[in-house]
Amino acid sequence: MQRTEISKYGEFGLIKHLTERFKINHASTLKGIGDDAAVLNYAEKKILLTTDLLLEGVHFDLTYVPLKHLGYKAAVVNFSDIYAMNGHPKQITVSLGISKRFSVEDLEELYAGIELACKTYGVDLVGGDTSASFTGLTISITCLGEGETDKIVYRNGAKINDLVCVSGDLGSAYMGLQLLEREKIVFAANDQAAPDFNGMDYILQRQLKPEARQDIVLALSEKGIVPTAMMDISDGLSSELIHICSQSKVGCRIFEDKIPINYQAAVMAEELNMNIVTAALNGGEDYELIFTVALEDYEKILTVDNIGIIGHITKSEHGLFLVGRQGEEIALKAQGWNSLNES
Amino acid sequence: MQRTEISKYGEFGLIKHLTERFKINHASTLKGIGDDAAVLNYAEKKILLTTDLLLEGVHFDLTYVPLKHLGYKAAVVNFSDIYAMNGHPKQITVSLGISKRFSVEDLEELYAGIELACKTYGVDLVGGDTSASFTGLTISITCLGEGETDKIVYRNGAKINDLVCVSGDLGSAYMGLQLLEREKIVFAANDQAAPDFNGMDYILQRQLKPEARQDIVLALSEKGIVPTAMMDISDGLSSELIHICSQSKVGCRIFEDKIPINYQAAVMAEELNMNIVTAALNGGEDYELIFTVALEDYEKILTVDNIGIIGHITKSEHGLFLVGRQGEEIALKAQGWNSLNES
Numbered sequence: 001m002q003r004t005e006i007s008k009y010g011e012f013g014l015i016k017h018l019t020e021r022f023k024i025n026h027a028s029t030l031k032g033i034g035d036d037a038a039v040l041n042y043a044e045k046k047i048l049l050t051t052d053l054l055l056e057g058v059h060f061d062l063t064y065v066p067l068k069h070l071g072y073k074a075a076v077v078n079f080s081d082i083y084a085m086n087g088h089p090k091q092i093t094v095s096l097g098i099s100k101r102f103s104v105e106d107l108e109e110l111y112a113g114i115e116l117a118c119k120t121y122g123v124d125l126v127g128g129d130t131s132a133s134f135t136g137l138t139i140s141i142t143c144l145g146e147g148e149t150d151k152i153v154y155r156n157g158a159k160i161n162d163l164v165c166v167s168g169d170l171g172s173a174y175m176g177l178q179l180l181e182r183e184k185i186v187f188a189a190n191d192q193a194a195p196d197f198n199g200m201d202y203i204l205q206r207q208l209k210p211e212a213r214q215d216i217v218l219a220l221s222e223k224g225i226v227p228t229a230m231m232d233i234s235d236g237l238s239s240e241l242i243h244i245c246s247q248s249k250v251g252c253r254i255f256e257d258k259i260p261i262n263y264q265a266a267v268m269a270e271e272l273n274m275n276i277v278t279a280a281l282n283g284g285e286d287y288e289l290i291f292t293v294a295l296e297d298y299e300k301i302l303t304v305d306n307i308g309i310i311g312h313i314t315k316s317e318h319g320l321f322l323v324g325r326q327g328e329e330i331a332l333k334a335q336g337w338n339s340l341n342e343s
Numbered sequence: 344m345q346r347t348e349i350s351k352y353g354e355f356g357l358i359k360h361l362t363e364r365f366k367i368n369h370a371s372t373l374k375g376i377g378d379d380a381a382v383l384n385y386a387e388k389k390i391l392l393t394t395d396l397l398l399e400g401v402h403f404d405l406t407y408v409p410l411k412h413l414g415y416k417a418a419v420v421n422f423s424d425i426y427a428m429n430g431h432p433k434q435i436t437v438s439l440g441i442s443k444r445f446s447v448e449d450l451e452e453l454y455a456g457i458e459l460a461c462k463t464y465g466v467d468l469v470g471g472d473t474s475a476s477f478t479g480l481t482i483s484i485t486c487l488g489e490g491e492t493d494k495i496v497y498r499n500g501a502k503i504n505d506l507v508c509v510s511g512d513l514g515s516a517y518m519g520l521q522l523l524e525r526e527k528i529v530f531a532a533n534d535q536a537a538p539d540f541n542g543m544d545y546i547l548q549r550q551l552k553p554e555a556r557q558d559i560v561l562a563l564s565e566k567g568i569v570p571t572a573m574m575d576i577s578d579g580l581s582s583e584l585i586h587i588c589s590q591s592k593v594g595c596r597i598f599e600d601k602i603p604i605n606y607q608a609a610v611m612a613e614e615l616n617m618n619i620v621t622a623a624l625n626g627g628e629d630y631e632l633i634f635t636v637a638l639e640d641y642e643k644i645l646t647v648d649n650i651g652i653i654g655h656i657t658k659s660e661h662g663l664f665l666v667g668r669q670g671e672e673i674a675l676k677a678q679g680w681n682s683l684n685e686s
Contacts, residue, residue: 030389034590035498036427036574037393039490042385046373050380051470051485053438057477084379095396095483127394134400140438140483142394147382155378231379247377 004104014130018111022125026090029124038126048145050081056136064180069208071113074139079121080212080287082145084232086153089145093127097138151226158229158248162292162313167216167306171276172265174283176207202264210287219304227291236282239334240290251318254311256325347447357473361454365468369433372467381469391488393424399479407523412551414456417482422464423555423630425488427575429496432488436470440481494569501572501591505635505656510559510649512603514619517626518611519550545607553630562647570634579625582677583633594661597654599668
């Protein structure tokens with residue numbers, strides 16, 4: 001494969017080269033890349049702002065993550081935070097710290113992934129920069145989105161008797177990661193070994209190319225449902241539920257047999273002697289939405305595809321519990337992936 | 344000094360601990376830290392958005408930069424980008440990648456600097472995250488500002504016969520860096536040597552604790568002057584002038600004897616056998632403003648403090664020239680600090 005050194009372009013030339021194919025989609029983007037700052041116009045809408053810093057070796061492992069997938073995922077996890085506010089992502093900026101190890105072609109791959117994500121979700125790239133890194137790849141993405149004043153959903157609005165809902169299924173991204181880690185070890189021991197990914201495309205895609213739940217936000221809006229509280233599941237169901245309950249000053253009961261599990265993920269967990277419910281509770285990176293809705297929206301919620309009701313909100317003094325298949329009550333703990341403890 | 348391990352707090356606890364003293368100043372900040380995204384309201388104003396990624400060993404050297412100064416500078420350089428659009432910074436997010444080497448007290452120092460910058464410039468901290476880094480310290484700051492539609496100044500508006508103006512003086516930050524580098528080498532050879540910073544407080548402050556030119560933006564507004572083009576000087580006067588001229592499709596002539604130089608910086612340059620004009624042209628990190636104004640604003644510009652007129656805009660075909668003290672013409676080249684070539 002062709003390898004063009006980054007020094008051929010220099011900082012300004014490189015950003016221009018990597019971003020010139022990106023289209024501007026929104027009237028709210030008055031000025032994108034190329035000045036000291038981007039200029040945006042949100043008029044009567046509210047602005048949602050989120051940012052994510054991804055570090056090689058901590059948040060991603062380039063031995064099994066293709067750069068295009070990495071670019072896609074880095075953008076999508078930011079969009080997910082905007083959807084989690086019941087808003088819509090509109091603009092992103094991308095800053096990179098890159099070492100000599102990377103060629104222009106490598107960065108083109110990364111940006112191809114970002115471009116695909118922007119195209120899929122209708123988001124404008126409006127700024128960013130590149131600089132040298134003496135170590136690994138660093139990706140910093142900031143995303144702006146718009147929300148309507150009376151439809152923005154915070155974490156602190158859950159009320160007693162609200163239904164606890166989740167989109168899609170949980171634990172699949174974590175099982176995809178376990179599979180990739182297993183094959184990495186096999187490959188390290190024998191570099192002739194072909195990875196065994198047979199029939200595991202779904203959990204791999206969940207780990208390597210996650211999607212943000214734009215569809216759920218649109219569907220809720222269409223049905224006239226405004227959740228009382230909402231988050232995206234990046235650290236695991238337990239951790240996010242604890243955030244919602246603590247900020248809303250309520251408790252909850254969720255039911256083990258209601259937690260949506262994918263078949264491939266369950267098979268993988270069995271193969272690896274892991275508990276799939278634990279993976280669903282603590283695995284993280286599913287980028288599904290967890291939200292609470294008022295009981296009177298029960299009938300409406302049933303008409304939305306890909307949503308499961310997994311429990312309900314209780315008084316704060318009743319605590320946060322998972323009710324097992326035999327009716328046993330297990331206190332929810334935040335064991336979500338915490339990168340600070342891993343350093 | 345006390346050393347509290349970061350793992351004592353965990354990610355969410357750490358951010359809460361570091362940011363709880365920050366005040367919210369703006370009605371436009373509807374929701375700051377603590378949800379999936381911040382919520383902002385800009386109503387009829389336009390939004391300016393800029394972002395910066397700072398990597399240890401590339402953009403800063405902790406052997407001589409105190410963490411509090413680093414925090415201050417990291418915030419201020421982003422404010423500077425917003426002022427360079429003739430706008431006012433309002434909100435920032437701060438993301439950190441931190442290794443085990445850093446204690447909670449270290450991060451408190453860094454945030455104390457960010458807090459001081461926010462207080463000085465009236466900016467709200469509204470989000471961010473912390474994560475582990477296996478290598479050095481990584482700081483990613485995003486800044487939002489507001490601008491009035493007809494007062495935002497781009498790089499591409501310079502017209503023939505416009506005056507080229509700069510604020511403050513140039514080259515001082517670079518000479519401050521040279522002084523710090525010299526003392527670092529002395530200290531490496533003899534760790535009993537006390538650094539010799541006598542009478543050099545101004546150039547050190549310019550390097551370690553730069554200010555953004557809010558005062559100039561306010562003064563221009565007060566006098567009813569809207570520049571035709573503007574940038575902040577982060578990479579050096581030459582590099583920024585080339586950006587303005589190329590985006591505005593014009594040329595320029597600036598005059599060596601008009602370039603504002605500080606006395607301490609000149610003394611330091613002489614001591615180190617360096618050319619102070621070269622430092623002013625290519626040194627960077629001064630965070631002064633370079634801007635062009637229409638000739639009819641000449642009288643008004645004279646009434647603004649701390650601004651020097653250094654030349655004028657010409658037709659594109661006349662090129663970009665520095666006119667020396669003997670009348671010789673030297674073509675301007677972008678030799679600004681380019682971190683990509685240093686990797």
